[in-house]
Amino acid sequence: MKIQFLGTGSAFSMKNYHPNLLIEEEGKRLLIDAGGDVRFALRDIGLSSNDVDSVYITHLHSDHIGGMEYIAFTTYFNPNREKPTLYCHKILVEDLWSHSLKGGLQSVQGKVLNIYDYFNVNALNHNGFFQWQGIEFHLRSSIHVYNGFSTIPTFGLIMHSKTGKKIFLTSDTQFTPDHLKESYNFADIIIEDCETSPFRSEVHAHYDDLRTLPAEIKSKMLLWHYQDNVVDNFDEWQAKAQADGFKGFIKKGEIFEA
Template identity: 30%
Template structure:
């Protein structure tokens, strides 16, 4: 199994794609979140939109879902196969409410989300090519539904989330890598995880971590290398690959 970052930036990133990854198996794939910046990243990897077979949505902020409408339309025109769209049961109605204005009306009459995707509504976990992915409820913005993904024994992917220190320490012994968001800004952002919080974790946990969803400042290779050397942490970037056996 190979995981490749399509983008690692936050909502206001302009020099890199928004945070999303492509997980590739032997015969299928899964994209975690689908911002519009994925189109360019996939083309750079030699892939087309109709190559995407499975998508998981962590939450409904625009920088995580604003490519879904185009993906649905594109696959409807250029592919005979609809992508599977994995949506937590608590998120489905809100997702359709968000996308409905652009997707419901057509020259063939009213449409639903299932006309564009094979909607897979789940409660706790779903499976892709024999691998189980468990949705982990996270705290991002109060009142907003958000989930990370636990893929044992390989990785945990936090999505946008404040730090749940107890949980991260608990699962660190069950996975190889922890992909965790960290805004890397001087300001304290209540809806995200700060570098200070990451650095408060035990060293053995920090050694497993790869930071993502950060500001454009760290697309500068010298800034990125300096921070990694100073902290001992790893920072993801577009097209960074991770392999799991």
């Protein structure tokens, strides 16, 4: 299983792309999130939406779904390909369509469409899983935003590669080590949301908080979803992260074999 980091930046990064992954196995490609930068990120590695077979969506912020209209239209109007498969938690499907995609995708010349016209939708249960190319992907919820009335979750993944490695993608998450402890301990590799801004958003795990984690957890962590200050001084930040016990920061375009 080849994992390529299409982007590793925060939502508002100007020097990086959105934190999206491309997983490749036996000639097929699964996109993990499709932010607004995804068409450029794919172009930079010589691909386009027509090279993507399936998409998994973790949650509904634009750095994770802002490119879904691009994926939908460019595949729908390509007569030479089938609809991509869309995997996401079942509670996201209606909001993804009604609150995010419907305005742009509902109407085409002579037709009224819905999400099922664009994608083969596989709506997943809480703590459910799906199989793709013989690889198992298990959903793991993370706490991202509390709006005063309810918690807005994201749905990360534990990926079981064919080599036996277990990779935990937290997706966007607050610093909640007790909530994520089981997944942290279970995984061989952790792809961790890491805010590096001097001004905390409180909805992303901040580097200074992640530093306090046990050494055995930090040593498995690859850090991404960071601000442009890391891009500006990558070598300095990388040395700092490794001195603090992390595996390190991931660069845009980096490839990881699992």
